[in-house]
Amino acid sequence: MLQGYVDSISPDKLTLTGWIQVDPSGQPPALHFDRNGEVSGAAVFGHERADVVASLGVPNRVFTLSLDEPAESHHLLAKSHHVAAVVDGVRSPVQLGGRAYHQMMADFVTTASANSSGTREVILDALQVKESGLAKYARESAAAGKSGDLSYLGFPVGMRSGNDTAQLGRDGHLFLTGGSNALRDQYREPATDAAKAAMEEKAQRWEAALDSNAKALAELGIPFLQVMIPEKLTALRHLAPLPISGPTPLYSRVDALMAGKPGYLNFLGMFDGWDNEIGAWQRNDTHCSPAGSLAMTRAMLERLPGCDPRWLDGVGLTETTYRDGDLSAKFFDVPLWDKQHRPAPDALGEQEITNVYSYSPGHFVGSHNIWQNSAPVSDKKVVVFGNSFFGGVESPTRLGWWFSRLFREYHMKWENALDLDYIRDVRPDYVIFQTIERFLVRPPAANTA
Template sequence: MGRKRWDTVHIGRDGWLFLTGGSNSVMDQYGRGLRRWWHLRAWSRLIEARAARAARLGIRCLHVIVPEKLSVYDNLTRDLPYDPARASSRVLARRLGRCPAYLDLLAPFRAARDGPVPLYLRTDTHWSLEGCYLAYGQIMRALGAVPPADIAERPRFDHERLMDLGGKLPEQPREIVAHASLQRDAVRGFTGDLVAEHEARGRAEDLHVGAHVVYRNAREGVDPRRVVLFGDSYAHFTPILLTGLMAESFAEVHFVWSANLDWGYIERVRPDILLFELAERFLARLPQDDFDVGTGRRSAG
């Protein structure tokens, strides 16, 4: 029996939009079955293996999976036949509950979902600024780090935009999105070729996998540790989300947009912290850790 074909976007309550289909078959990630069990087991083993390899290099390793909106805000959907208790991030949290290399964001996100400011954007797949701040706080606590005292007070501004899920609907609903001017002390000290090329053409927003930048922070009292962050659009190479928050908090932050690690790069940089961030829907694919930071793509062969 074939899998059910879901619409790409689900229209929930009060104008909330949810990704349900797409290339990662989001709704299928809340299903049952032996294949899914083995897949998440492989993810658990990969996380443990990465942490062990990092430890042999004297590196602290932390994996952060950003929960899907469906996993957090099931109360804002309309009659979707799925069980958020079967979310991949929840399964991994149960499997890796005693593993210091895995940080559970789903529990704190669900605990905070009824707060005054939403943790995700209504018409987009991504977290809001508040959601990013919440994740950042959890990460800093797990790493034994102290955020800059004024990090939550950086200047904010609003901008009305057509977001990714809204753009898939005929009505094209727009949303007012809050941004923060996070960058103050950190300076981008290195720009990879792909980022430089896209920025020179005014096409930085089109760049995803392969983006590579390094931020350095000489602020007095900054955490002296070096961080290598492999992440995606929830972190981003521009200092507007998680990467920006980390760059304001640590002496050196390397960002690489990739779900696959480059162990050669990690061994050359020898960071104190290896941080891995990934959106839950991308758990659909198990990394092979064959990325080449220099070329911005996975190695051939």
């Protein structure tokens, strides 16, 4: 039987994502959305999920299925509407995975409850669903966390989250150690000649991509930076819950090939030599603190012609706030809060940051945003191809916060490759291609145009 799952459904229910088994040649089946026999939807396939291969031994591809009309939770739960895969004329339903199932169940209960008093309680009782005591008091917990009314308990180093994607390290730091990129495994030295050859091939593809990107941008006369950010596990390996002596073997090899190239900037040395009393990383998150993002921004300004790191000299991390992080709820289903030192909102002057273009395919990858600044420090335009470390402009934990306040225009495309056609159309003053250690297992294609 064909294997696969729908993992998540976008809030507007127009996009369904998941994974599906492929044939030995890597060819995925035809996918569509079945509404009581009526076929609709367009599917796009992506990379293979290493965690599926590791746990099930199933060759697979991720998919995104886009619909013209929203899916309906009650039909999905009743299975009268479903994703179908077709191989050699045989149609197989693709089941809802745990997260997607719970999404639809929550939506169904919410919708039903809004129409009739007492329905929610009846449904939960019929389904024998009991509210988690922690989740029940999440709002109360959030209020205490935001106020800084915190208490700390002695949990053991190495404690794993329920889904085994994260672990508790030293000094209260939470670390991503699993996930779809099988991060723990990436720190192991390749054990066979075939594994060594595969790693070398990936490293050389990264070098080829950097060289072709740098050449293409040089021909366009646009300054270019390839930015490499280490994992929190690597940067804070002295606090990690795993015995880690350095970067992943692939990171070390990529760095060795790229070191000394004009457009390459690796932040590992900066974090290894960190001496600021404010930590460079958030305790409860996979991302840097505002102090870490400020330091990375300064380092990039030093490498971009016409930019001056002294623009940031007057920016102090003068405000204190408390916030949760992207790893915290993985442990107890409620946020865990941490103190954060951040700049004042007007640290770089009175500015209005406006989102003038926004596109999202229902998930982060492939999203595209443009922000404009009413009173920038520099009248330049920067285009970034990267991920969540740049991200949006709301939090100074993200590099996008800093770049949107420094430059007249900040373009962010959540992609693992340069789009030269877009660069030619936009004609930015600077181009940055940013990645992080765990994504090195997915090298981009070298530009040939």
